[in-house]
Amino acid sequence: HAHRHNHGGGRVHEHRGEQNHHGDPGQGEVAGKGAISLLQEFIQCSKQFQAPQHRPILQWGFDTRMPDFTTLEFRATVAFVLDGVPHHVAGAWHLSKKIAQRDAAERALGFFVGSWGEALLVLEQGGAPAA
Secondary structure, eight states: OOOOOOSSSSOOOOOOTTTBBEEEEHHHHHHHHHHHHHHHHHHHSTTTTTOTTOOOOOEEEEEEEETTEEEEEEEEEEEEEEEEEEEEEOOOOBSSSHHHHHHHHHHHHHHHHHHHHHHHHHHHHHHOOOO
């Protein structure tokens, strides 16, 4: 079961002026939203999920490094509690924070739910899972 939150009077929250941050909004949405919200939904749907008070479900940390004088790289670490067990998953080094974040989320998902994640992605993209 997916959780969709509307803010106030049934109006869906819109962010204007951000259209370009991942190419065409249409199919970029699924890919961009993909791993991170799937991970959140997976945790919320887990058997013993208790929303931590005043804390986000996913807690993010970033490391930075400069392999040379012109390049700055980011690595994201995502921390969360699943069935009472705290987990920390680090992604690979990337040139953008956003990509680093997504990489960590994808790894965390792949960690637990190879097949679950694939099935859900197929559903999100509107195709039927192969029987």
